[in-house]
Amino acid sequence: MPELPEVQTVVNGIKSKINKHKILRFKKYISKLRYPIQKNLSSKVESSTVTTVFRRAKYIIINLSNNRSLVIHLGMSGRIIIVKNNKKKFKHTHFSILFNKNLVIQFIDPRRFGYIFVTETASLEKHRFFVNLGVEPLIGQFNDRYLLNVTKNKKSPIKNIIMNQKYIVGVGNIYASEALFMSGIHPSRLGKDITKRDSEKLVRAIKSVLKKSIKLGGSSINDHTMVSGKMGYFQNKLYVYGREGSKCVKRSCQSPIIRIVIAQRSSFYCSECQR
DNA sequence: ACTTATTCCTGCGTGC
DNA sequence: TGCACGCAGGAATAAG
Structure with a gap:
């Protein structure tokens, strides 16, 4: 992916x-x-x-x-x-x-x-594929104020909002699940219920997870490889994606990772750490 | 303007 | 061993 x-x-x-x-x-x-x-x-x-x-x-x-x-x-x-x-x-x-x-x-x-x-x-x-693209997540323009402005009044789940390319580009199913875990936000939480503090944490988490993955050559789940044919390494660093039933990586937690379907997509989260 | 469902495709895992 | 089936999901597009 x-x-x-x-x-x-x-x-x-x-x-x-x-x-x-x-x-x-x-x-x-x-x-x-x-x-x-x-x-x-x-x-x-x-x-x-x-x-x-x-x-x-x-x-x-x-x-x-x-x-x-x-x-x-x-x-x-x-x-x-x-x-x-x-x-x-x-x-x-x-x-x-x-x-x-x-x-x-x-x-x-x-x-x-x-x-x-x-x-x-x-x-x-x-171009019709480019004209509606949102902000790049790794630049300064993507900050907590921007995200809060996008999420306010929205009735759709936060996971859908951060995956929607017209608001923020580049985030798909894997990194949306990961960033929400890192910021302690439940993937089903509605946009309108995102607070300023949530927005700060989520923005930080999105930037952090994307940067770390780039450093390791991305996640080789099914098809992705580097152009040399070698696998990326970030799939080994995932906290929740694809880990249904496994224990939360947080030592003090150990609760099971849950998989639910949101908007026809698998979504993974910790049953205790994310609210 | 926003939200949700449908569509494209093949490989893989599962169950009978 | 073989076959049917469901699932994986990016995002344009259609429909609500």
């Missing part, structure tokens, strides 16, 4: 490798991803050079010298790996990008919820 730390891990992995490299060829093996790959995508990117690689929300953005941006979303099971040649194609390799100096990236995505598109860099922020 690629969330902000997993996407950032991929960006960190490909950035130094493909920067200033020329795209020789874009090869697609299947066009039916979440959105069909544009028919003219290859002609819009081939023979241009990479100028910048960065992340916005859960998107990977590769800016090109021809004033276009190549945008990739990993969906749920999307992976990007770097290989030396393109001879070995995996079962779910859906496209590959061949750069000069024998550098190749492959996009592997069994569930095909990922997608790629190219757009003019100047209009990227106005």
Whole structure:
């Protein structure tokens, strides 16, 4: 489940490798991803050079010298790996990008919820997938005042609010559960019942868990790996996600971790520590 | 304007 | 061993 730390891990992995490299060829093996790959995508990117690689929300953005941006979303099971040649194609390799100096990236995505598109860099922020994106959680603008303002008067559970990309980007099911545990807030608590103190703790927890996970290369639960193919390590540091029935990690607590479904998503929390 | 349900897809675990 | 089934979930979209 690629969330902000997993996407950032991929960006960190490909950035130094493909920067200033020329795209020789874009090869697609299947066009039916979440959105069909544009028919003219290859002609819009081939023979241009990479100028910048960065992340916005859960998107990977590769800016090109021809004033276009190549945008990739990993969906749920999307992976990007770097290989030396393109001879070995995996079962779910859906496209590959061949750069000069024998550098190749492959996009592997069994569930095909990922997608790629190219757009003019100047209009990227106005693109329908970008125009409604909320604030980046790791910048100063995301603070307790911002979150409190978002949560006030809302009748939906706090977990849904922090996972909603129009308010805060990059937080998905894993890190929402983790951050709520770290701040002692029950995932079902309604937005309107979040206090200033809760907001302070939750903001701190979100920033902290995302940063720690990035440092360890993200969480390799089902599909995510680093671009080298190596697993991330943060799955071993999770407090509640996927730990139904296990004991709370807090020594003084030891209560069982509970799984409930909120808005069709598994949510994990400690029955004692979170209210 | 907000809230909730539905939809896409394949691999994996479970039960008969 | 094989098959049916449910589940995993990001987020646009439709529906309420």
